[in-house]
Amino acid sequence: MRNPHRTQKIAFFLLLLATLLIVVPVGLIVVIIIQKGLPGISWQFLSDIPRQGMRAGGIFPAIVGTVYLVTGAIVFALPIGLLAAIYLSEYSKDNFLTRLIKLAIVNLAGVPSVVYGLFGLALFVVFFKLGASILAGSLTLGIMILPIIITSSREALESVPYTFREVSLSLGASKWQTIRHIVLPNAIPGVLTGTILGLGRAAGETAPILFTVAAFYLPFLPKSVFDQAMALPYHLYVISTQVPNVDEKIRYGTAFVLLALVLFMNLVAIIIRYQFRKKKKW
Amino acid sequence: MVNAAFDIKGLNIWFGQIHALKEVDMDIRPNEILSIIGPSNSGKTTFLRMLNRLNDLHINFRMKGRVMFGRSDINKMDIETLRRKIGMVFALPLPLPLSIFENVAYGVRMHGEKNKNRIAAKVEDALKRGYLWEEVKDRLGESAFKLSGGQQQRLCIARTLAVEPEVILFDEPCSGLDPISTAKVEDAMLKLKEKYTIVLVTNNVKQAARVGDRTAFFLSGELIELDKTDKMFTVPRDKRTDDYISGKFG
Amino acid sequence: MVVRKVKEFIIEKLILICGIASIFFVLLIFLFLAKEGLAVFKIVSPSSFLGGKSWYPISEPPQLGILPLILGSAIVTLGAAVISVPIGVGCAIYIAEIAPLKIKEVLKAGIELLAAIPSVVLGFIGMVTLVPMVKNVFHLPTGLTALSGSIMLAFMAMPTIVSIAEDALYSVPKTYKEGAFALGATHWQTIWRVMLPAASSGILAAVMLGIGRVIGETMAVMMITGNSAVIPQSILVPVRTLTATIAAEMGEAVVGSEHYFALFAIGIVLFVISFAINVTADLFLHKRQ
Numbered sequence: 001m002r003n004p005h006r007t008q009k010i011a012f013f014l015l016l017l018a019t020l021l022i023v024v025p026v027g028l029i030v031v032i033i034i035q036k037g038l039p040g041i042s043w044q045f046l047s048d049i050p051r052q053g054m055r056a057g058g059i060f061p062a063i064v065g066t067v068y069l070v071t072g073a074i075v076f077a078l079p080i081g082l083l084a085a086i087y088l089s090e091y092s093k094d095n096f097l098t099r100l101i102k103l104a105i106v107n108l109a110g111v112p113s114v115v116y117g118l119f120g121l122a123l124f125v126v127f128f129k130l131g132a133s134i135l136a137g138s139l140t141l142g143i144m145i146l147p148i149i150i151t152s153s154r155e156a157l158e159s160v161p162y163t164f165r166e167v168s169l170s171l172g173a174s175k176w177q178t179i180r181h182i183v184l185p186n187a188i189p190g191v192l193t194g195t196i197l198g199l200g201r202a203a204g205e206t207a208p209i210l211f212t213v214a215a216f217y218l219p220f221l222p223k224s225v226f227d228q229a230m231a232l233p234y235h236l237y238v239i240s241t242q243v244p245n246v247d248e249k250i251r252y253g254t255a256f257v258l259l260a261l262v263l264f265m266n267l268v269a270i271i272i273r274y275q276f277r278k279k280k281k282w
Numbered sequence: 283m284v285n286a287a288f289d290i291k292g293l294n295i296w297f298g299q300i301h302a303l304k305e306v307d308m309d310i311r312p313n314e315i316l317s318i319i320g321p322s323n324s325g326k327t328t329f330l331r332m333l334n335r336l337n338d339l340h341i342n343f344r345m346k347g348r349v350m351f352g353r354s355d356i357n358k359m360d361i362e363t364l365r366r367k368i369g370m371v372f373a374l375p376l377p378l379p380l381s382i383f384e385n386v387a388y389g390v391r392m393h394g395e396k397n398k399n400r401i402a403a404k405v406e407d408a409l410k411r412g413y414l415w416e417e418v419k420d421r422l423g424e425s426a427f428k429l430s431g432g433q434q435q436r437l438c439i440a441r442t443l444a445v446e447p448e449v450i451l452f453d454e455p456c457s458g459l460d461p462i463s464t465a466k467v468e469d470a471m472l473k474l475k476e477k478y479t480i481v482l483v484t485n486n487v488k489q490a491a492r493v494g495d496r497t498a499f500f501l502s503g504e505l506i507e508l509d510k511t512d513k514m515f516t517v518p519r520d521k522r523t524d525d526y527i528s529g530k531f532g
Numbered sequence: 533m534v535v536r537k538v539k540e541f542i543i544e545k546l547i548l549i550c551g552i553a554s555i556f557f558v559l560l561i562f563l564f565l566a567k568e569g570l571a572v573f574k575i576v577s578p579s580s581f582l583g584g585k586s587w588y589p590i591s592e593p594p595q596l597g598i599l600p601l602i603l604g605s606a607i608v609t610l611g612a613a614v615i616s617v618p619i620g621v622g623c624a625i626y627i628a629e630i631a632p633l634k635i636k637e638v639l640k641a642g643i644e645l646l647a648a649i650p651s652v653v654l655g656f657i658g659m660v661t662l663v664p665m666v667k668n669v670f671h672l673p674t675g676l677t678a679l680s681g682s683i684m685l686a687f688m689a690m691p692t693i694v695s696i697a698e699d700a701l702y703s704v705p706k707t708y709k710e711g712a713f714a715l716g717a718t719h720w721q722t723i724w725r726v727m728l729p730a731a732s733s734g735i736l737a738a739v740m741l742g743i744g745r746v747i748g749e750t751m752a753v754m755m756i757t758g759n760s761a762v763i764p765q766s767i768l769v770p771v772r773t774l775t776a777t778i779a780a781e782m783g784e785a786v787v788g789s790e791h792y793f794a795l796f797a798i799g800i801v802l803f804v805i806s807f808a809i810n811v812t813a814d815l816f817l818h819k820r821q
Contacts, residue, residue, distance in 0.1 A: 029649065115565070122796070204651070
């Protein structure tokens, strides 16, 4: 008969191994990018335009482009996402429509990013004739991050105790007043967390902007939302696969800036969540 | 003199398949304290929440019968007006996550009052009538969660008074309180009776005996008996009432 | 009072509209993929599109068979699943059942960190570390192979698999576990015979969503699989996936050309696959509740 305790030891060892196989490479990736990327970072790298066919100079236009895109995406997705979350948490009944909405959200979250790119191309660039532009790219990214914002906002709204709503209604406040003055203020940290996570996602995505906005090389800043723009993730793709002989320092430096930007946003989201839990009054 | 009273005929309430209230006929008179007693699941809280239509929030809620509030059918009234006229104090102290001041000002603001001085005056007046003013007048800006349980419950009473209701519903208001705080809340109720109609749902038979003018006894969704409190507690007409108030079940 | 009511009426209608916006967007995506993509079937039949062995979209006349691309996606996905399912579920068990509380938090943060890293960054790292490694270990002419893609994608599927599987394990009622312990089972026996079967539908959903993530992944896979649109004979050769084909070729395709339509038709295929996976996974997740 096998010894169950020895079996357990072996099994637990294998489980630990599996865990380490995931977590250790994650750590290594971050360490490598910091180690090789940080030396390439300078004020000049951050503030200069790319030069000599992107083999020298900086990445300023790509940073600016990404900031524009992310801002545009959030301006579009936050109001719609928040109101959709309010609908699901406060108004929806347990019926077919609600199930359909939830299913649609699950599907939006699962659509491959490159398909968003195709959709943005067909709808915004071609059909609405916006051309490859910041507007088209922002809208595409906005729809892509909508499920993230809806899901996290809804969780935040639903975590506000039901009794607060009852109290407010019992005092003669209308449903919307209750949402506006009681539910929303207490859900804001959660909504903010989701929004920032959505921002991080939008900042890092490449495929949706490939055909909707991203410029291969554009040594000046966009002047309006109808202009093309460079973007950090696409720039990293370009200099690592499309342009030969780019200095390692520039490639790692770009990867570092992108990673730092995304991780910074995630960190902010985590801090807000943590502060909120600590201060929670009920 | 406020003339608020309910007249209830043929009231039935269902939650999905559950028949929570069955053929209830009764009235509630102006300026009385009506105590409602009964074991848990007897329908007494459902009855209370029917009066300000809080049951409507329940997805499977269904109601039959006619409930008149004064001269209006409650189901035909503007729901916010109805709820403003019928205040409610919940079982547990439920301050809103706002300051002490804002808790009381909330209802006033929601009804459209914007004048700061008038709001402040109403808050002060309500806190005085809820017997809380002296204890909190120097810390109105603090979070309401910093108050003790008894203070919080009096804050909830003051909050209800601030919107100037005609009726106040109490849903087991002392279930979470110690005897001293309970006595304070009961005192407050007896004084409020002069101006308001009070409906008190309570698990505590003795509390009903102490404060109620009349008492209604609910069992399994039926109104078994409704009578003057002293009469019900001395010569109940129904055997089940006798059993309940003498503590044989419940 | 009346003004307020009108205002609230408008706001509530707006909320309803935004509530159903998600449905609208899903339909809109499908509609526009179909609008641009279905045109390709005027040139090729659906069966020769899906089953055709040659993908030469810019030859004259174009050959639009996506079988090599489907097989490319399939081999990379299969490889990724073989790697990621045991490791991912194992990690989920470790986090949910074995790790002490503090380590658990660190591990979860690590997994969240992985989820946050942009796919183009992972692709870049894969190019400079994984690809040379595969090349040297197997003595290949190039490390840009299906295997490299599988390893990278397995890694990228981990956050999805681990977090959903961990949720599933976590939501198994405590009484099951206590019951097994009371019968004298070891911790591992409890996990293997009680916890895993009880959480099976959630774990299945986790695996499906992880695979969905793999099939849809674009940038990393494009950067490290070598992009060769031929039917793969082994896992150690370059392949091209459905997603990578769209991303790599759409930039050059002329709007309204056969090539353009064909790339949209690939988009339809991807959309349908992701739709099927997500709906099924959702069913499994709800079965659990």
